[in-house]
Amino acid sequence: MAMSRNEAEIVGLQAIAWLAGNEDLLPVFMSSTGADEATLRDGLADPAFQAAVLDFLLMDDAWVGRFCDETGTDYSVPMQARAALPGGETIHWT
Incomplete structure (x- = not known):
């Protein structure tokens, strides 16, 4: 079953909150993306x-x-959420 956009955004928010609280991984994300606190x-x-x-x-x-x-x-939820957010559409090459 496909995840709704609203459900996907909740998972996205959970992922941001989890990442923000992860002292080891947050600096990796920040340095690889150029993101800052703002x-x-x-x-x-x-x-x-x-x-x-x-x-x-x-x-x-x-x-x-x-x-x-x-x-x-x-x-399976992170991948399902990603697919429901912008840019997550499956591309069919055939």
């Missing part, structure tokens, strides 16, 4: 920024696992 704060209401945070999180299975374990989220 960008992070302003991005809370921006589905495209939420998608970018999920893209970052989805780069490493260990990060996804930690996020899901620490937030009680099913392992």
Whole structure:
């Protein structure tokens, strides 16, 4: 079942909150994206920024696992949320 945009935005917000509280991973995100505290704060209401945070999180299975374990989220949810946010559409090449 496809995730609604509203549900995906909630997961995106959870991912931002989790990332903001992660002392090890937050600096990696900030330095790799050029984001600062203001960008992070302003991005809370921006589905495209939420998608970018999920893209970052989805780069490493260990990060996804930690996020899901620490937030009680099913392992499939981050990918489903990403697909429902801007730029997450599946591209069919045929």
